[in-house]
Amino acid sequence: MSGKSRKPADSTVKPSLKPGSQIIVDTLVEMGVDKMFGYLGGVVLPLFDKLYDAPIKVIIPRHEQGGCHMADGYARASGRVGVVVTTSGPGACNLVTGLATAMMDSIPIVALTGQVRTNLIGNDAFQEADTTGITRPVTKYNCIVKDIKDLARTIREAFYIASTGRPGPVLIDIPVDVELTEYKPDDGEKLKLPGYKVRTKGHIGQITAAAKAVNESQKPVLYVGGGVISANASDELRQLAQKANLPVTMTLMGLGSYDQKKPESLDMLGMHGTAYANYAVQECDLLIAIGARFDDRVTGNVKTFAPNAKIIHIDVDPASISKNVHVDIPVVGDAKFILKELIEKIEHRPRKEWLKKIAEWKNKYPLRYDNNSTKIKPQYVIEEIYNQTKGTAIITTGVGQNQMWAAQFYKFSRPRQFISSGGLGTMGYGLPAAIGAQVAKPDQTVIDIDGDHSFNMTMTELATAVEHKLPIKVCIINNGYMGMVRQWQQLFYNRRYSCSRLANPDYATVAKAFGAEGITVDKKTDVPKAVKKMLSVKNKPCVVDFRVEGEENVWPMVPAGKSLSEMDGLQILERLV
Numbered sequence: 404m405s406g407k408s409r410k411p412a413d414s415t416v417k418p419s420l421k422p423g424s425q426i427i428v429d430t431l432v433e434m435g436v437d438k439m440f441g442y443l444g445g446v447v448l449p450l451f452d453k454l455y456d457a458p459i460k461v462i463i464p465r466h467e468q469g470g471c472h473m474a475d476g477y478a479r480a481s482g483r484v485g486v487v488v489t490t491s492g493p494g495a496c497n498l499v500t501g502l503a504t505a506m507m508d509s510i511p512i513v514a515l516t517g518q519v520r521t522n523l524i525g526n527d528a529f530q531e532a533d534t535t536g537i538t539r540p541v542t543k544y545n546c547i548v549k550d551i552k553d554l555a556r557t558i559r560e561a562f563y564i565a566s567t568g569r570p571g572p573v574l575i576d577i578p579v580d581v582e583l584t585e586y587k588p589d590d591g592e593k594l595k596l597p598g599y600k601v602r603t604k605g606h607i608g609q610i611t612a613a614a615k616a617v618n619e620s621q622k623p624v625l626y627v628g629g630g631v632i633s634a635n636a637s638d639e640l641r642q643l644a645q646k647a648n649l650p651v652t653m654t655l656m657g658l659g660s661y662d663q664k665k666p667e668s669l670d671m672l673g674m675h676g677t678a679y680a681n682y683a684v685q686e687c688d689l690l691i692a693i694g695a696r697f698d699d700r701v702t703g704n705v706k707t708f709a710p711n712a713k714i715i716h717i718d719v720d721p722a723s724i725s726k727n728v729h730v731d732i733p734v735v736g737d738a739k740f741i742l743k744e745l746i747e748k749i750e751h752r753p754r755k756e757w758l759k760k761i762a763e764w765k766n767k768y769p770l771r772y773d774n775n776s777t778k779i780k781p782q783y784v785i786e787e788i789y790n791q792t793k794g795t796a797i798i799t800t801g802v803g804q805n806q807m808w809a810a811q812f813y814k815f816s817r818p819r820q821f822i823s824s825g826g827l828g829t830m831g832y833g834l835p836a837a838i839g840a841q842v843a844k845p846d847q848t849v850i851d852i853d854g855d856h857s858f859n860m861t862m863t864e865l866a867t868a869v870e871h872k873l874p875i876k877v878c879i880i881n882n883g884y885m886g887m888v889r890q891w892q893q894l895f896y897n898r899r900y901s902c903s904r905l906a907n908p909d910y911a912t913v914a915k916a917f918g919a920e921g922i923t924v925d926k927k928t929d930v931p932k933a934v935k936k937m938l939s940v941k942n943k944p945c946v947v948d949f950r951v952e953g954e955e956n957v958w959p960m961v962p963a964g965k966s967l968s969e970m971d972g973l974q975i976l977e978r979l980v
């Protein structure tokens with residue numbers, strides 16, 4: 404930690420005994436933690452006192468929700484477990500949105516929360532909240548440690564549970580008296596998780612059945628989700644697709660798992676996916692789902708989803724199998740292991756007609772926008788960012804139209820490059836996630852493509868980025884609206900824009916007030932030089948306020964509940980040729 408004069412640590416502690424607060428720090432170091440996020444408060448002061456001397460960089464957000472999203476962005480960018488710590492009561496409650504975001508997207512986080520003294524629990528003590536009760540539905544696992552003997556082991560278990568199987572957030576609640584109790588922990592103590600089983604290798608009979616189905620299929624499609632990224636299975640996915648000659652479509656969470664520059668990539672499917680991906684899914688005879696969960700934004704009407712297809716589902720979570728859509732060949736286990744086995748058993752097939760048909764769809768319905776407009780089109784801004792960064796930046800997003808355009812117009816080529824709140828759709832995620840990603844990857848360009856209203860929710864975290872000299876870039880696609888809400892109001896509520904336009908601050912001025920660089924762009928011709936300037940800023944964040952056309956829509960669009968082939972906006976795209 405910087406900017407402090409160190410006072411010697413308390414020397415009254417007997418050498419073999421350690422207070423719980425020191426046990427927490429030592430166990431975090433043992434787990435390989437060298438950076439973490441957190442916020443102070445009464446019941447975590449013992450812990451922060453020990454962090455003062457620890458070999459861990461602690462980044463303090465301006466709101467605990469931001470801290471949780473930072474830990475999440477850190478985890479997504481690095482593949483490691485993100486760690487966040489908060490005080491009891493209000494601090495712990497502020498984590499809820501961040502935990503739910505990580506839970507829905509299967510992101511490994513360990514959250515440590517302080518709690519009131521054990522003997523005060525249940526007394527409505529000052530800053531007491533039932534943290535484990537409140538966070539149970541938004542964590543993979545949580546518990547309270549009431550006995551110092553369990554502390555080190557429980558923290559180790561938290562890291563194990565968060566990062567294995569289907570990853571997710573784990574919360575450990577620690578009363579302040581446990582932090583203060585002295586104890587000599589047993590370093591060699593084994594984890595005690597009798598009920599927690601992780602299936603790694605898939606059932607060989609199922610893998611053989613899957614291989615047979617792939618070999619026999621005339622019109623297969625790979626449908627890939629974020630599970631391939633968490634399983635670090637992108638190399639295997641590429642080998643599988645190339646060996647068996649399979650087209651690949653990805654969910655929002657799966658973007659980056661397959662290089663979108665490759666011809667076999669059909670890009671994103673679903674509500675705002677490409678027409679060629681959606682048509683291919685609706686016409687395929689075999690759908691090979693890997694680490695994906697048949698979310699309603701992907702399937703549209705489940706009853707008419709992939710109507711002619713046999714479905715293979717490879718997933719580490721048995722609870723995901725046949726949850727939304729009936730699966731013919733389930734394979735439960737780690738995608739990396741399973742794909743390795745599958746690659747051995749599959750054969751190349753030419754599939755000329757199928758691939759020709761897909762090429763025709765791709766040719767007929769590429770993603771387009773009106774680039775002859777004199778106004779700034781959001782898609783143009785994103786294309787310019789893509790071109791100037793040569794497709795290599797890490798992109799985080801807000802939620803809404805900005806997120807969908809980022810997914811459509813930035814082409815991703817590697818896993819952990821696209822970081823977005825998919826399952827929960829959390830506005831305010833983009834900026835803190837960018838901070839977490841930049842902390843994880845200091846040498847890479849990290850860009851938050853954000854919405855004006857998403858940015859409004861957590862923009863206070865600019866202070867955190869300035870303090871740590873993080874050169875993140877924030878590109879606000881400023882349409883002056885809650886754009887995605889406005890689009891729905893336009894299409895389904897007869898253009899009655901009820902409450903979806905609010906006053907915004909001048910973002911360049913806001914950025915400068917925080918000590919960041921701030922740029923306003925209101926002319927289309929100024930977009931390239933603003934992007935160039937933004938990319939050249941070092942050692943501090945740069946916010947660019949792109950004043951884009953207010954009523955641009957995201958196309959194509961499968962209206963909620965419709966079947967995937969019933970896309971609106973295709974005629975509009977065709978007219979743009």
Ligand SMILES: Cc1ncc(C[n+]2csc(CCOP(=O)(O)OP(=O)(O)O)c2C)c(N)n1
Pocket residue numbers: 801802803804805806827828829830831853854855856857858880882884885886887888
């Ligand atoms: C925390 C939160 N509150 C509400 C919503 C519902 N919602 C989804 S998109 C959206 C509008 C987003 O506006 P903006 O950030 O400006 O993005 P745009 O769609 O204009 O690009 C809203 C309100 C949400 N996803 N998250």
Ligand SMILES: [Mg+2]
Pocket residue numbers: 854855856880881882883884885886
């Ligand atoms: Mg907006």
